[in-house]
Amino acid sequence: MIRLRVNGRDRELDVDPAMPLLWAIREQLAMPGTKFGCGIAQCGACTVHLNGNAIRSCVTPVAAAEGGEVTTIEGLADLVEGEGLHPLQQAWIDEQVPQCGYCQSGQLMSAAALLATNPDPDDAAIDAAMAGNVCRCGMYSRIRSAIKVAARASAVQFFDPATSEVEEASHG
Amino acid sequence: MGKWTRRAFITTGVLAGGALAVGVAIRPGHRAPKVAHKVTDEGETLVTMWVKIDQNNRVTLIAPHSEMGQGAHTALTQMLADEIDARWEDMAYQEAPALDEYANWALGKGFLLGDADVPDALVPTIDGAFMKITKAMKLQITGGSTSVRATGVYGVRVAGAAARELLIDAASEAWGVPASQLIAQDTHIVDTVDGRRLSFAGLAEAAAGRQPSATPSLKTPGEFRVMGQSKPRLDVPSKVDGTATFGIDAQVPGMKYAAIKAAPVFGARLVSVDSSDVQAMDGVHKVVELDDAVVVVADGYWQASRALDGLQITWSETENDAKSSDDLFAQFDASLAQAMEGGESKTDVEEGDVELAFADAAATVEATYRVPYLAHACMEPMNATARVDGQGCEVWVGTQNPLGFRYEVAAALDMEAEQVEIHQHYMGGGFGRRSDADSAIQAALIARAAGVPVKLIWSREEDVRHDHYRPAVASRFRVALDRDGGIKAWENVYHEKHEPVEAPVIPYAVAARKIHHTDSPTHVPFGPWRSVDHSQHGFFTEAFFDEVAVAAGRDPYEMRMAMLADKPRHQNVLRQAAERGNWGETLPRGVGRGISLQESFGSLVAQVVDVHIDNGKLKVDRVVVAIDPGFAVSPDGLTAQMESGVIYGLTAALYGEVEIEQGAVKQSNFHNYRMVRMNEAPQIDTIIINSGEAWGGAGEPGTPGIAPALVSAVFDATGVRVRELPLAKQDFSDWG
Numbered sequence: 001m002i003r004l005r006v007n008g009r010d011r012e013l014d015v016d017p018a019m020p021l022l023w024a025i026r027e028q029l030a031m032p033g034t035k036f037g038c039g040i041a042q043c044g045a046c047t048v049h050l051n052g053n054a055i056r057s058c059v060t061p062v063a064a065a066e067g068g069e070v071t072t073i074e075g076l077a078d079l080v081e082g083e084g085l086h087p088l089q090q091a092w093i094d095e096q097v098p099q100c101g102y103c104q105s106g107q108l109m110s111a112a113a114l115l116a117t118n119p120d121p122d123d124a125a126i127d128a129a130m131a132g133n134v135c136r137c138g139m140y141s142r143i144r145s146a147i148k149v150a151a152r153a154s155a156v157q158f159f160d161p162a163t164s165e166v167e168e169a170s171h172g
Numbered sequence: 173m174g175k176w177t178r179r180a181f182i183t184t185g186v187l188a189g190g191a192l193a194v195g196v197a198i199r200p201g202h203r204a205p206k207v208a209h210k211v212t213d214e215g216e217t218l219v220t221m222w223v224k225i226d227q228n229n230r231v232t233l234i235a236p237h238s239e240m241g242q243g244a245h246t247a248l249t250q251m252l253a254d255e256i257d258a259r260w261e262d263m264a265y266q267e268a269p270a271l272d273e274y275a276n277w278a279l280g281k282g283f284l285l286g287d288a289d290v291p292d293a294l295v296p297t298i299d300g301a302f303m304k305i306t307k308a309m310k311l312q313i314t315g316g317s318t319s320v321r322a323t324g325v326y327g328v329r330v331a332g333a334a335a336r337e338l339l340i341d342a343a344s345e346a347w348g349v350p351a352s353q354l355i356a357q358d359t360h361i362v363d364t365v366d367g368r369r370l371s372f373a374g375l376a377e378a379a380a381g382r383q384p385s386a387t388p389s390l391k392t393p394g395e396f397r398v399m400g401q402s403k404p405r406l407d408v409p410s411k412v413d414g415t416a417t418f419g420i421d422a423q424v425p426g427m428k429y430a431a432i433k434a435a436p437v438f439g440a441r442l443v444s445v446d447s448s449d450v451q452a453m454d455g456v457h458k459v460v461e462l463d464d465a466v467v468v469v470a471d472g473y474w475q476a477s478r479a480l481d482g483l484q485i486t487w488s489e490t491e492n493d494a495k496s497s498d499d500l501f502a503q504f505d506a507s508l509a510q511a512m513e514g515g516e517s518k519t520d521v522e523e524g525d526v527e528l529a530f531a532d533a534a535a536t537v538e539a540t541y542r543v544p545y546l547a548h549a550c551m552e553p554m555n556a557t558a559r560v561d562g563q564g565c566e567v568w569v570g571t572q573n574p575l576g577f578r579y580e581v582a583a584a585l586d587m588e589a590e591q592v593e594i595h596q597h598y599m600g601g602g603f604g605r606r607s608d609a610d611s612a613i614q615a616a617l618i619a620r621a622a623g624v625p626v627k628l629i630w631s632r633e634e635d636v637r638h639d640h641y642r643p644a645v646a647s648r649f650r651v652a653l654d655r656d657g658g659i660k661a662w663e664n665v666y667h668e669k670h671e672p673v674e675a676p677v678i679p680y681a682v683a684a685r686k687i688h689h690t691d692s693p694t695h696v697p698f699g700p701w702r703s704v705d706h707s708q709h710g711f712f713t714e715a716f717f718d719e720v721a722v723a724a725g726r727d728p729y730e731m732r733m734a735m736l737a738d739k740p741r742h743q744n745v746l747r748q749a750a751e752r753g754n755w756g757e758t759l760p761r762g763v764g765r766g767i768s769l770q771e772s773f774g775s776l777v778a779q780v781v782d783v784h785i786d787n788g789k790l791k792v793d794r795v796v797v798a799i800d801p802g803f804a805v806s807p808d809g810l811t812a813q814m815e816s817g818v819i820y821g822l823t824a825a826l827y828g829e830v831e832i833e834q835g836a837v838k839q840s841n842f843h844n845y846r847m848v849r850m851n852e853a854p855q856i857d858t859i860i861i862n863s864g865e866a867w868g869g870a871g872e873p874g875t876p877g878i879a880p881a882l883v884s885a886v887f888d889a890t891g892v893r894v895r896e897l898p899l900a901k902q903d904f905s906d907w908g
Contacts, residue, residue, distance in 0.1 A: 016475075019472070023472055034414070035418075038632040039632055040841055040843065072414070096405060098412065100240050100241030102601060103551045134551065138816045138818065140853035141856060142815070
């Protein structure tokens with residue numbers, strides 16, 4: 001029995017410890033938002049967070065997540081305080097990023113991990129963090145814009161001029 | 173059903189003198205009770221076959237086009253909202269079920285009649301004839317960039333206008349006032365005399381009982397409120413929170429998972445499989461043998477996939493077991509040589525005296541261009557889920573042709589089409605690949621053999637190695653120049669003729685032209701790939717044109733403009749791209765700029781591409797795209813399609829190559845079938861020109877022009893003329 005937390009919930013998985021986390025999430029936990037794209041960590045469609053880091057779940061055995069904290073696209077909005085979407089999800093809508101949409105769960109999870117460590121990434125940082133995620137519809141320029149929009153939105157959201165106090169950015 | 177092709181469809185249509193009208197779109201809902209219960213729920217009224225209205229005044233378009241990211245659902249809904257005069261917030265889209273009644277004849281219309289208007293008097297007659305043909309072809313296809321320009325223009329707008337008139341007529345009767353004093357506004361009918369209003373919902377039932385006009389009055393562009401606006405896509409919110417359901421996400425109670433391995437060499441059959449080591453593996457349910465594939469059905473996909481790897485499989489030998497890409501291209505060259513030297517060929521265009529022009533040419537330019545096979549590599553690997561019992565079959569899948577899939581699955585199971593139900597899903601990419609039913613048929617056969625519902629998922633390796641590929645093609649040119657550097661004659665011979673038929677035809681004024689083709693069949697299966705034949709010929713003709721311009725000592729842009737003197741619309745597109753792209757600037761060594769023009773699917777697209785060589789590596793910096801689609805229903809949606817089309821074509825031009833080795837495909841996954849990624853993606857600037865001409869397509873026209881502009885830019889930067897894609901095969905280490 002493998003124990004882990006997924007999107008804040010304790011889960012137990014009675015599976016082969018070698019099973020990739022991707023298939024445990026999709027089939028055992030019936031959370032299909034995380035996608036299968038290549039099976040060899042080449043496309044990023046399966047990206048989730050394990051203890052806050054973006055990982056490719058198609059090559060990560062369930063055993064490696066034992067005792068860990070996993071966040072999937074279904075839990076992304078809960079990483080920020082309050083109701084509603086994660087700033088990246090809102091930016092994805094505002095910039096009309098998705099086309100077919102299949103890669104976008106992975107894109108969003110990679111982008112969220114980036115912003116958690118680098119709240120104001122430049123183009124080089126975005127390239128480095130996002131080059132592992134393929135978008136076959138080619139929406140790279142919109143993904144880049146949306147990350148910058150979300151970064152700005154977060155900066156505004158966590159800075160309240162009335163009190164002149166900068167709150168801790170807790171969206172990672 | 174037999175194997176359909178777009179060609180066969182067009183031919184059939186022409187023979188029958190077919191054309192399009194709007195009959196089905198405006199067929200009253202109450203005359204189709206069998207269909208009505210499949211597309212409406214409690215409290216919803218089917219006003220016409222394509223329009224339903226519920227008690228909350230929600231107006232839903234029911235249309236036969238699927239969504240793979242191209243934005244068709246939203247653009248079509250905009251078209252209905254405008255013509256029926258509903259508030260955008262009240263609109264919804266529902267994809268038509270896979271029923272004969274929703275066959276989309278409009279695709280045929282788009283190809284058949286081009287932009288010809290159908291005289292009103294003929295509408296009822298030709299409508300009937302054309303519908304019959306389409307139903308016979310079982311087409312419900314999303315392809316050919318037709319959703320807006322054909323189904324939308326000839327179906328949805330008419331359906332919306334007809335429904336608006338029905339609602340007005342119903343209100344006129346209810347209130348006892350002339351229809352002429354009533355207008356539709358914000359999902360209500362309003363009396364302009366006394367200001368009273370009634371919602372569409374309150375009138376829907378009465379409207380549904382009336383006979384709609386086949387020729388309702390459509391809005392003029394000046395009256396558009398929703399068309400021409402960049403409305404947020406209806407499908408986007410579900411694609412940022414993981415709730416969008418793709419075919420691969422289908423959940424069917426009791427289902428098992430299947431992994432498949434098909435014969436590596438196309439045409440080989442399964443001889444035997446030793447599954448003794450696998451049957452006892454944890455979670456394995458059954459090993460299923462198909463004619464040309466082996467399948468493991470298990471509790472989960474990973475177990476199935478692991479077990480599949482452990483099977484000892486023997487495939488039959490074929491005559492193609494030793495074939496390589498080199499062999500195939502040698503075959504193509506031989507076919508072309510034969511056709512060029514007077515052997516048999518079929519003529520696309522023959523005008524003027526080509527031989528005479530060559531006989532007294534001041535100079536000639538000759539070249540052969542080649543492109544490889546390409547896989548579609550949709551992000552969502554091929555998959556389908558099926559349940560089969562004595563009564564029939566259900567299939568859960570994302571498809572570009574639900575009705576075609578229904579008939580093909582029925583034929584494979586020896587069932588009637590009525591016994592097969594298709595549950596349509598979003599597609600994680602289509603690009604033409606999801607118009608072929610192979611994986612759905614496999615899923616149905618496997619589910620029947622396994623005796624349980626089965627979700628079949630292809631591995632990425634299977635997806636790359638068993639695609640229906642964009643054909644590899646060679647194309648040979650020769651051009652005769654006069655003393656002033658003008659083109660006197662243009663001859664082109666190629667092999668592999670598919671659609672659209674006009675793909676190799678250049679728009680430039682040349683007095684003597686001969687464009688012809690021959691056949692050079694191979695064992696590699698092929699299918700439509702974003703922009704179909706334009707994807708090859710756009711590269712061939714425009715890249716060769718650049719080469720000719722250089723040989724003639726002329727500027728490639730100026731030479732095009734001069735040869736388009738009678739085509740101001742083409743000139744305008746080209747000029748706008750050139751101006752935004754700073755054409756004519758002097759660039760340093762190692763930096764280059766290229767230009768192209770391509771008319772496809774009813775739209776004109778010019779591209780200007782900037783490149784530079786950085787430490788021996790080719791970098792694409794910027795792409796300017798100017799498109800004249802006649803009218804952009806959703807400017808942002810069109811812009812997104814240009815960006816997408818460019819990146820799709822850029823991936824192909826830079827990296828795309830499926831090679832044949834020992835009869836089978838060598839590439840297998842994204843490490844050796846590379847994609848353009850974030851760090852390589854150029855800036856793309858899109859210019860939209862609403863010329864007011866007939867509306868053109870959006871999904872495909874952005875793709876063909878990037879490769880020729882790119883190789884022209886490479887020549888400009890380096891002097892290296894690239895005639896074979898992909899560019900990754902070139903060595904730029906001497907350049908900067």
